[in-house]
Amino acid sequence: MDSKKAKITDEHRLEAKKLRAIWDEKKPSTQEVFGETYEIGNQAAVGNFLAGRSALSLKAAVGFAHGLGCRIDDFSPRLAAEAGKIALSQAPITQIRKVTSHYGRAADRPPEGYIRLEHLSPRPSMGAGALINEPIQIVQHLDVLEQWVRQEVGATNPARIKVLTGNGNSMAPTINDKDLVFVDIECRSIETAGIYVLDVAGRFILKKAMILSNGTLIIRSDNTAEYPDEERHDLSRVGDSIVVCGKVLAWWTLRKG
Numbered sequence: 001m002d003s004k005k006a007k008i009t010d011e012h013r014l015e016a017k018k019l020r021a022i023w024d025e026k027k028p029s030t031q032e033v034f035g036e037t038y039e040i041g042n043q044a045a046v047g048n049f050l051a052g053r054s055a056l057s058l059k060a061a062v063g064f065a066h067g068l069g070c071r072i073d074d075f076s077p078r079l080a081a082e083a084g085k086i087a088l089s090q091a092p093i094t095q096i097r098k099v100t101s102h103y104g105r106a107a108d109r110p111p112e113g114y115i116r117l118e119h120l121s122p123r124p125s126m127g128a129g130a131l132i133n134e135p136i137q138i139v140q141h142l143d144v145l146e147q148w149v150r151q152e153v154g155a156t157n158p159a160r161i162k163v164l165t166g167n168g169n170s171m172a173p174t175i176n177d178k179d180l181v182f183v184d185i186e187c188r189s190i191e192t193a194g195i196y197v198l199d200v201a202g203r204f205i206l207k208k209a210m211i212l213s214n215g216t217l218i219i220r221s222d223n224t225a226e227y228p229d230e231e232r233h234d235l236s237r238v239g240d241s242i243v244v245c246g247k248v249l250a251w252w253t254l255r256k257g
Contacts, residue, residue: 008055011078016052018075019064023050026068038063058082081202110143117142117149117182119163124181124197124206124245142180153182153250160186161249164197166206170221171195180252181206187247190217195248200233201241206248211235217242 028034031050032043040046040063048054049064056064061079065072073080110116118141142163149158166179175181175195183197190196193210198219208220215235221227233242 008052012055013052015056015076015078016050019056020050022068022070022075023064026070028067034067035063038067040064081204113146114143115146115149115158117144117158117161117163119165119180124164124166124204155182155184155249157186160184162246164206166251170223170227171206171208172223174222175206175248175251176253178254181248182250182252183246184249185246188244190244197245197248199243199245200231201238204245 029037030043031046035041035043035046040049040060045054045060049056049060056076056079058079061072061076064070064075071080146158149155149161153161155161161182162185164181164183166175166177166181169177181197187196190209190211193208195206196209197204197206198209200219205219208222210218212218217231217233217235219231219233221230235242
């Protein structure tokens, strides 16, 4: 661990204030037990985070969110954004959340002929844009027939596919709120018009996107009744602040009978 203690800023103090309010509302176990259970540290470490004497780390934020049953975004948008970017990189998801026995057979291998598609923590916003990390997901992973992934999702390499949960209604009726979305996370550029997961200056969004011949990025919603405006970005000027996190290949929508 880095021996240098981070300088406490007003942002850190505000994070601690929000976290303390959630702590006081939930009234979990003692700080000592909580810190050991959720791998935050000893009683002093938990107390320092809650009092704003220590700047929250990503590891501590994940532990607090898990233990308090809330989102990292509820107390630290800064660390929620960091968690989202880590989860969408090709680093293993276990770097930000360990798989434990609570998740059942998550550590087992899928049956012969099947492939496991990981569900990543962030929920791309189909709205104004957000970065959210949730301690509990609707699904932890999907074990699906590899041939089905190739034929129906359209992936020549199923290992490139991850699952995300949509958030919002700006892409309705095409993709609805809480739909499971299959994303090719190795597609890091917009070659053709389609639906993409994008990080636009810290906003984590799922939208239709295309690049015009003059280098202008166009971002649109399908739900034009509620989200009529399109975004235009001159990539020659702001290209460094826009990251293509993946291309949406398919999605599952739940229909109730």
